[in-house]
Amino acid sequence: MEYIRVTKENIDKEHICCALSKNNDIQVSSKKAWLQERFDDGLVFLKSEERGKCFIEYIPVENAWNPIDAEGYMYIDCLWVSGSFKGHGYATDLLNACIEDSKSKGKKGICILSSQKKKPFLADPKFLKLKGFNVCDEADNGIQLWSLPFTEDALQPQYKECAKHPRIEEMGYVLYYTNQCPFNGKYVPVLEGVAKEQNVQFKTIHLQSKEEAQNAPTPITTYALFFDGEYLTNEQMNDKRFLKLLLKQA
Template identity: 75%
Template sequence: MEYIRVTKDNLEKEHICCAISNNKDVQVSSKKAWLADRFDEGLVFLKSVERGKCFIEYIPAENAWVPFNADGYMYIDCLWVSGSFKGHGYSTELVDACIEDSKDKGKKGLCILAAAKKKPFLADPKFLKYKGFTVCDEADNGIQLWYLPFGNEAEKPGFRECAKHPHIEDKGYVLYYTSQCPFNAKYVPVLEQTAKENGIPFRAIHIASREEAQNAPTPITNYALFHDGEYITNEQMNDKKFLKLVNG
């Protein structure tokens, strides 16, 4: 597979989303704006030449929008291979490229979020285990931090206390989200409108800075839905899924 590294210079012309083909879509423009601000912080976005169906996005852990302590590591924001691209070893190629680049940059290892069983928008734990990753921390809601150290002396990364025990005091539905996931630009307003029309207590909190993200009450900051203080899911929802959840 041939890969392209997305940079500030080619960001506008490159297709960067796993499911949205229209580069003028608000979801794509919001994601590209978020990416543009991250490149100077060391973010790497490596994608196949075949649109956005196969890519890896990673950043030095100190600059990751995740509440953990992982100084010296590289954090994988997203590893995505979809559709007909699955089963050809492209995930391995992308992770191997990340490993090589991270070693060249003097990093201690890699880390990534997952769960014991595959969850939407999270890495597959079976693949991570195959690549040599192991679990180094786990939050109360089952979200795990996996890591791949490059040496035996590398200390284990870990969640901050605010994320290790995901809980908030607010009643009703509360959604924490960032602009990292392109879908949020479309579907967060959909949830806000759906909640308003149906009299559902709902509040969306847009995490707009790295500092806010690193102190969030959840390991997953790009989309985390709470109800009456308890974490529910990281799965992006449309109006139908949300109403089904609410009505049980």
Template identity: 65%
Template sequence: MDYVYVTKENIEQEHICCAISSNSDVQVRSKKDWLSDRFEGGLVFLKSSVRGKCFIEYIPAKNAWIPIDADNYMYIDCLWVAGSLKGHGYSSELLNMCIEDSKKKGMDGICILSTKKKTSYLADPKFLAYKGFKVCDEANNGIQLWYLAFNDSNLPKFKSCAKNCHISESGFVLYYTSQCPFNAKYVLIIENLSKEMNIEFKAIHLDTKEKAQNAPTPITTYALFYNGDYVTNDVMNEKKFLKVVEKLK
């Protein structure tokens, strides 16, 4: 497999694996704007040269939009291989390229979010364990921080604000960033649906690094709460959201 580094110079010409469409699509535009704003902070987006969901996105943890303390670690925003590209070893290739790059940049290791069991939008824990990753911290909602150290160093950990995963507000409250392109479409859809059905719903857009790094959730791309309790990181469309509403109410 040949891979392409997406940069400011070629981003308008390259497809974005998690949202494959034209630049005029709101989801594609949102993701490309997100990437463009992060490059100066050291973000790397490496993808397959063929169209499909096969990419890795990572950034120095000090610039990552999640509440962790991980001095001199690289943080993987997303590692995703799906569809016809799955099962060919591409995940290992992408991860190995990230490891090699991180070592060249003098990092002490890399870290990533996962759970005990495979969860949507998070790395597969079995794959991480196979590649030598270990769990270094866990929030009360089961979200785990996994790490792979290159040398003896302080282990990454969640900030205290993200450990309990509980908020004081009632109703549905969604914390999200623009890292996930699907939010550009579906957050508004759920907002409008909630208004139509008189469902108490509030969306909080974490639109700065500082807000994201001090969020009450280890997952900032999409974290849905209900009456203070964490519910899911699964991006909701209308059908999924109504199922959650029916279950909780």
């Protein structure tokens, strides 16, 4: 497998693996705009040469859009290999490339979000354990921070206090999200429309800077849905899934 690094110079012509629509689709344009602004912060986007979901996205933790304290670490935003790409060692290839690059930049280790059991849009804990990662922190909602330190004296990453106990004061449905996930460009407005039709209290909080994201009340900032103050899910939903959730919560 050959891999391509997406940069400012080639992002306009390269597809981004997690959103395979045309470049003028809102999912693609919002994600590419977000990436464009992150490259200067040290973000790396490495993907398969073939079209499909096979890529890794990582960034120095001080510039990550997550409330994490991990001085000297690299943070993996997303490692996604799916469909026909699974089972060929590509996830290992991508992870190893991240490790080698991080070491060459003098990083102390890498970290990533996961959970005790596999959850949608989070790294597979079985894969992480196999590759030598360990859980170094866990929020009340079960979202875990996993790390792979490069040296024995490297400090373990931790959540900031604001993210350890995911809870907010506002009632109704409140969605925190960023443009890091391309699906939000399409489906957040869909959920807003459904909530209006169903006369459901629904508020979106669009995190638009790393400072806002690093002080969010949730470890996951790409998509975090709360109801009456309690954290519900990080799984992006379409109209049918949201309607099902509304019925369940009623």
